[in-house]
Amino acid sequence: MADPHLLTPTPAGLYCPAGDFYIDPVRATPRALITHGHADHARAGHGSVLATRQTLDIMALRYGENFCVTRQIATYGKTMNVNGVEVTFHPAGHVLGSAQICVCDGKKRIVVSGDYKRERDPTCPPFEPIRCDIFISEATFALPVFRHPDSRREVGKLLSSLALFPERAHLVGAYSLGKAQRMMALVREAGWDKPIWIHGAVEKITDYYMREGVDLGEIRKVTAAERPKLAGQIVLCPPSAIQDVWSRKFPDPVAAFASGWMRVRARARQRGVELPLIVSDHADWDDLCATIGETQCSELWVTHGEADALAHWASTIGLRAKPLHLVGYGDEEEAPGDEAAA
Ligand SMILES: [Zn+2]
Numbered sequence: 001m002a003d004p005h006l007l008t009p010t011p012a013g014l015y016c017p018a019g020d021f022y023i024d025p026v027r028a029t030p031r032a033l034i035t036h037g038h039a040d041h042a043r044a045g046h047g048s049v050l051a052t053r054q055t056l057d058i059m060a061l062r063y064g065e066n067f068c069v070t071r072q073i074a075t076y077g078k079t080m081n082v083n084g085v086e087v088t089f090h091p092a093g094h095v096l097g098s099a100q101i102c103v104c105d106g107k108k109r110i111v112v113s114g115d116y117k118r119e120r121d122p123t124c125p126p127f128e129p130i131r132c133d134i135f136i137s138e139a140t141f142a143l144p145v146f147r148h149p150d151s152r153r154e155v156g157k158l159l160s161s162l163a164l165f166p167e168r169a170h171l172v173g174a175y176s177l178g179k180a181q182r183m184m185a186l187v188r189e190a191g192w193d194k195p196i197w198i199h200g201a202v203e204k205i206t207d208y209y210m211r212e213g214v215d216l217g218e219i220r221k222v223t224a225a226e227r228p229k230l231a232g233q234i235v236l237c238p239p240s241a242i243q244d245v246w247s248r249k250f251p252d253p254v255a256a257f258a259s260g261w262m263r264v265r266a267r268a269r270q271r272g273v274e275l276p277l278i279v280s281d282h283a284d285w286d287d288l289c290a291t292i293g294e295t296q297c298s299e300l301w302v303t304h305g306e307a308d309a310l311a312h313w314a315s316t317i318g319l320r321a322k323p324l325h326l327v328g329y330g331d332e333e334e335a336p337g338d339e340a341a342a
């Protein structure tokens with residue numbers, strides 16, 4: 001196993017004793033390196049935070065300007081020295097600003113990938129495989145049953161439904177950071193040129209993406225008075241809103257939900273989703289396995305999700321592998337309750 005002085009799992013998260021910092025800690029710590037802005041990775045209350053500029057901006061939008069004492073910007077590909085440890089951020093392809101964090105002591109190189117995906121996403125730079133000794137991966141969809149379809153096919157289903165039911169509003173539940181904006185961009189690529197309507201909870205992050213130069217076309221916030229008039233329109237909202245009283249004022253709404261979990265029909269039914277769209281910001285089984293191969297790592301650590309399954313697979317191809325089962329990391333595609341705050 002690796003030298004625990006470079007990185008070691010602790011109850012607060014992955015800790016680097018040599019550099020005295022944590023990566024994505026789940027508790028307030030003196031020095032945190034943050035992979036991306038989702039709430040289970042990026043928490044308020046740290047002393048100093050090192051992250052990409054966009055992740056820092058997103059944390060400030062969600063938690064207020066005083067989310068930490070001092071901030072430091074990490075630039076993709078630029079190596080920094082943190083208390084004698086080399087630290088480099090690389091794109092993770094997950095959401096705007098998302099990064100893998102590579103730590104190196106001159107001998108061993110460990111890559112903490114955070115959350116990541118390999119499918120093309122017009123709203124953020126693509127994941128870059130980084131050669132390393134130890135690769136640390138999430139395992140949200142690490143079962144062979146999870147093979148995400150092409151997201152263009154899923155967006156095609158949405159546009160077909162709009163063509164078929166022009167008298168119905170199409171409410172698309174999507175996580176407010178990343179997934180909602182990716183859906184907007186995909187819908188534009190598919191040729192949809194009408195305004196895209198949004199729920200208030202999606203507004204702040206969507207505005208930020210647009211300020212950062214992500215082209216989403218015309219976006220309009222839905223007002224109460226407009227709801228009954230939105231037949232044949234696309235409305236992006238937090239997943240919780242599709243079952244909310246909020247949704248009832250729309251003309252005969254079609255409830256859609258964009259998530260990797262929509263592969264599981266029972267989940268779609270449970271949530272009252274009429275139009276499941278399998279669009280995920282996490283790597284599926286094939287992409288997890290391919291990515292682990294591309295890093296040429298000799299050892300795999302698995303943070304959360306189907307950790308045992310992925311670690312077992314890695315051991316069958318000759319890697320040393322250990323499931324960490326880190327506590328405190330959820331899955332934003334499951335649509336937890338922090339939506340309203342986002
Ligand atoms: Zn995430």
Ligand SMILES: [Zn+2]
Nearest residue numbers: 038040115330
């Ligand atoms: Zn996560």
